[in-house]
Amino acid sequence: MKKIPYNSFFDHLNQYVPVSKKEFGDILSYFDERFLDKKEIVMHAGGPCTHIHLVLNGCMHMYFINEKGVERTVQFALENWWLSDFLAFQNKSNTDFNIQAVENTRILSISYEKQEQLLHEFPILERYFRTIYQIAYGASLNKVKHMFGLSKEEIYLHFTEHFPEFAQRVPQYLIASFLGLTPEYVSEIRAKKRS
Structure with a gap:
């Protein structure tokens, strides 16, 4: 069993499925731990998507570069959030996205093959992953709904009010x-809000 404390991951798992301390130690053995420096990239667009990543401590974002060369963030992940191009991971294909650390970040990563072994050994984790994927999918649908239904200013205010942990930790240009x-528009909204 790995000695570094993983209490928040253990507690997170147990919010969805019952896992004993002994089982948790065995579960951890399927993962590789990595420490990422701020701005370090863990997944590169055009390359294979071989792992999914759980943030233990820190923050990451997933983004692509559009045809105009502009970086577009599609997802953030804080503590106990998973991040990957799940479709490319499932299909064992190349990804169109990059994943980068927003701050110094500690992650657990698991490969497709190791995850298959983990789910075979601990079938209860199928329920865990199904539940967190359903939650993530629902959150994506809500984002799309807000993008279509709110003004640009309302979108920003809704995000900062409902996700203050991101608003405080993530640079404004990434938000x-x-x-x-645009970062300029966000600056205008923030200045208007302060006055």
């Missing part, structure tokens, strides 16, 4: 990228 706004 702008995630919300489909």
Whole structure:
């Protein structure tokens, strides 16, 4: 069993499925731990998507570069959030996305093959992964709904009010990228809000 404390991951798992301390030690053996420096890239667009990543501590974002060369963030991950191009991971194909650390970040990573072994050994984790994927899919649908139904200013205010942990930790230019706004427009909204 790995000695570094993983209490928050253990507690997170147990929110969805019952896992004993002994089982948790065995579960951890399927993962590789990595420490990422701020701005370090863990997945490169055009390359294979071989792992999914759980943030233990820190923050990451997933983005692509559009045809105009502009970086567009599609997802963030804080502690106990998973991040990957799940479709490319499932299909064992190349990804169109990059994953980069927003701050110094500690992650657990698992390959497709190791995850298959893990799910065979601990079938209860099938329920865990199904549940977190359903939650993530629902959150994506809500984002799309807000993008279509709110003004640009409302989109920003909704995000900062409902996700203050991101608003406090993530640079404003990345929040702008995630919300489909320009950094200049976000600065205008923030200045208006302060006055």
